[in-house]
Amino acid sequence: MTESGTKAAPEAKPRRGRPPSTSLNQGLILDTALAIIEREGADALTLRRLGTELGANHTAVLRHFAGKDEILLGLAERLIEEAMDGFVPSAGWRQTLESMASRVRAACLAHPQVAVLVATRVSRRAAEFRGADVVIGALRQAGFEDRDAARYYRSLVDTAMALASYEAAVTALDSASLEGDRMAWRREYLAVSPARYPDLAAVAPFLAEADEDDQFGTTLGLLLDAVELRARAGR
Incomplete structure (x- = not known):
């Protein structure tokens, strides 16, 4: 409970199986991009989709590419x-x-x-x-x-x-x-x-x-x- 008496919102947890953004690297990003394209085609590859698949904000991808x-x-x-x-x-x-x-x-x-x-x-x-x-x-x-x-x-x-x-x-x-x-x-x-x-x-x-x-x-x-x-x- 907070001081105002309302219940605190639980901390968001990263999706199971997805690495935290701090562990992102070029190899992992390319692996994920490759998997998206092979599974769903070229049009499915976007920065936002990459971020979702990696369990990170898409801007984290831009720190590597x-x-x-x-x-x-x-x-x-x-x-x-x-x-x-x-x-x-x-x-x-x-x-x-x-x-x-x-x-x-x-x-x-x-x-x-x-x-x-x-x-x-x-x-x-x-x-x-x-x-x-x-x-x-x-x-x-x-x-x-x-x-x-x-x-x-x-x-x-x-x-x-x-x-x-x-x-x-x-x-x-x-x-x-x-x-x-x-x-x-x-x-x-x-x-x-x-x-x-x-x-x-x-x-x-x-x-x-x-x-x-x-x-x-x-x-x-x-x-x-x-x-x-x-x-x-x-x-």
């Missing part, structure tokens, strides 16, 4: 960290590039909602710098001068991220949409008019078959074949 955009850059770095974890360059430059691209793809497919959200961002952090160093080193090993190594690095990385995030976006579709798109190759494309679309009709029976191929590997192989041809010409 300047804003939501910096959190997104941190998530982009998380994908690259996952891709680079345990990576050892191969003896051959092409094998190094293939391995790096496959690792990026695996990280994107493991976190499809996040991959679609951050694929176009430049994280400007340590894991990204290390990945860039590895890719550029492989291109210089192939024999490219520095200017060309820089240009082809950008082309390779942008293409690999575009392919991986596209594939991630496909896996993130709801099952009905995904099945409808897959069946289109076996229905609508097979039914096109040979008179109106002669070339499409000629290959239509093989489009569904191609849908089962590793499109990422096929496209990456075409790009690396072109890089290898240019490397030979440069020598």
Whole structure:
């Protein structure tokens, strides 16, 4: 009881399982942001929602990140960290590039909602710098001068991220949409008019078959074949 005779309000207790704001750190905030996006999609991620999930005022998050955009850059770095974890360059430059691209793809497919959200961002952090160093080193090993190594690095990385995030976006579709798109190759494309679309009709029976191929590997192989041809010409 207070001196006025009214009962004092009980102290608010933090929700069970949520850390007090004093224990917040960048890693925990990124873990929570990642979980929100993977569970509910990109639109669900707001500073207020982060604060609620962490059991803290959203302003506490701003003591660790300047804003939501910096959190997104941190998530982009998380994908690259996952891709680079345990990576050892191969003896051959092409094998190094293939391995790096496959690792990026695996990280994107493991976190499809996040991959679609951050694929176009430049994280400007340590894991990204290390990945860039590895890719550029492989291109210089192939024999490219520095200017060309820089240009082809950008082309390779942008293409690999575009392919991986596209594939991630496909896996993130709801099952009905995904099945409808897959069946289109076996229905609508097979039914096109040979008179109106002669070339499409000629290959239509093989489009569904191609849908089962590793499109990422096929496209990456075409790009690396072109890089290898240019490397030979440069020598």
